[in-house]
Amino acid sequence: MKKIIFVLFVSIFCQSVFAQKTGYWDKERATYKEIMVSARDRIVVETDDFPAGTTELIYRITLLDDNQKMAGSLVSVLKSIPDPTGISQGSAGAVFLMSKISGDDKCKYAIFSKSDLAKNYGTTGETVDACLVQNTAISKDAKRLSIDKSACLKSNAAKLYFGFESSNWIMKQKIVLEVVPWVDAKLSRGWTLENRKNIISQCKTSALARKMANSDDFCVCIAEKIQKQYTFQEFQKLLPMEQTKAYKDFGASCFEETGIAKTVFNDLRTKASNSVKNGDYSAAIKTYNEIVNQGKATATDYANLGNSYLLTKQYAKAIKVLKEGEKKDDTELLVKINLAHAYLLNGEFAKAKSIYKEYQNQNVTDNLSWTQKIKDDFQAFAKAGIQNDNFDKILKLIK
Numbered sequence: 277m278k279k280i281i282f283v284l285f286v287s288i289f290c291q292s293v294f295a296q297k298t299g300y301w302d303k304e305r306a307t308y309k310e311i312m313v314s315a316r317d318r319i320v321v322e323t324d325d326f327p328a329g330t331t332e333l334i335y336r337i338t339l340l341d342d343n344q345k346m347a348g349s350l351v352s353v354l355k356s357i358p359d360p361t362g363i364s365q366g367s368a369g370a371v372f373l374m375s376k377i378s379g380d381d382k383c384k385y386a387i388f389s390k391s392d393l394a395k396n397y398g399t400t401g402e403t404v405d406a407c408l409v410q411n412t413a414i415s416k417d418a419k420r421l422s423i424d425k426s427a428c429l430k431s432n433a434a435k436l437y438f439g440f441e442s443s444n445w446i447m448k449q450k451i452v453l454e455v456v457p458w459v460d461a462k463l464s465r466g467w468t469l470e471n472r473k474n475i476i477s478q479c480k481t482s483a484l485a486r487k488m489a490n491s492d493d494f495c496v497c498i499a500e501k502i503q504k505q506y507t508f509q510e511f512q513k514l515l516p517m518e519q520t521k522a523y524k525d526f527g528a529s530c531f532e533e534t535g536i537a538k539t540v541f542n543d544l545r546t547k548a549s550n551s552v553k554n555g556d557y558s559a560a561i562k563t564y565n566e567i568v569n570q571g572k573a574t575a576t577d578y579a580n581l582g583n584s585y586l587l588t589k590q591y592a593k594a595i596k597v598l599k600e601g602e603k604k605d606d607t608e609l610l611v612k613i614n615l616a617h618a619y620l621l622n623g624e625f626a627k628a629k630s631i632y633k634e635y636q637n638q639n640v641t642d643n644l645s646w647t648q649k650i651k652d653d654f655q656a657f658a659k660a661g662i663q664n665d666n667f668d669k670i671l672k673l674i675k
């Protein structure tokens with residue numbers, strides 16, 4: 277039974293830890309203001325600028341009689357709360373955040389996200405455009421506002437404007453306003469949704485991304501690496517050529533990490549193969565060379581590139597790339613047989629004969645013999661208008 281209780285305790289503890297938000301109460305940029313409001317008057321007070329990444333805030337309003345002092349600041353209260361999710365939105369949470377002291381005076385208040393709306397309130401008392409209104413006069417109040425649920429923060433306001441209306445018709449009032457922002461650690465780096473979208477949009481216009489059927493994962497990977505390396509402000513300050521290099525360097529890494537490289541190069545191989553089937557050997561050569569230039573060519577790619585060079589009567593180039601193919605895999609017989617063809621068509625009969633003889637008892641693939649492959653290739657050469665007096669000699673040699 278004790279074991280079961282222990283397991284449940286650990287499970288609940290872990291869930292609580294992982295549910296916590298990653299961030300901090302920014303006490304350095306908290307607002308603390310003592311305001312004097314004349315009898316029956318209205319006044320507007322603006323908060324300090326919120327730090328980048330502010331997603332929630334706690335505010336507390338306390339009315340004091342003359343000579344009263346705050347018992348404890350809102351910042352000190354929040355030190356014991358690890359993140360905003362630990363604050364109940366009900367009355368219990370509000371009582372916990374309340375000042376331990378307040379005067380007899382009361383006031384009404386409204387909160388605005390724009391200065392012009394707040395200014396209009398100061399003149400007319402109009403609260404229609406306020407994001408929060410407290411029409412019942414209070415002596416103290418405390419609330420949590422979040423970007424998910426409060427209109428005050430949904431507009432990405434850099435600060436808020438508190439409008440107070442005195443309920444004392446004779447004496448002035450002393451109001452203490454405290455506002456403490458909660459800063460999301462990730463968003464504090466300046467990577468808002470809009471900024472992240474811009475990075476991904478720029479990525480999608482790159483030459484590499486345009487070759488992909490779906491570049492979403494690739495561009496998200498680049499965006500994540502940029503966000504990890506730079507704050508938004510730092511990235512914006514880079515020279516255009518430095519930003520381009522960042523995209524290129526991170527792109528090379530993401531190209532491999534996301535598995536897109538395999539898909540892209542397989543698509544290129546399919547494209548080249550279709551070009552060969554359609555007799556467009558120039559297009560096939562261009563596509564295979566693209567794979568070679570990216571350093572992703574296999575021995576088979578070199579064999580196919582060499583074959584395309586043969587069919588366009590570019591024998592010296594065929595010999596060159598087929599020798600590169602041998603370095604990749606000296607056992608790939610598709611490379612060997614095309615190299616023999618290249619030597620033969622280039623007038624180097626002795627070299628060709630040596631290769632033809634060496635592998636005549638082997639299979640090029642699982643079900644295609646070396647001899648049959650030579651016969652098939654010679655027929656393809658003839659169809660392409662390539663003739664050689666030594667074709668018959670080679671066929672007799674390998675019988």
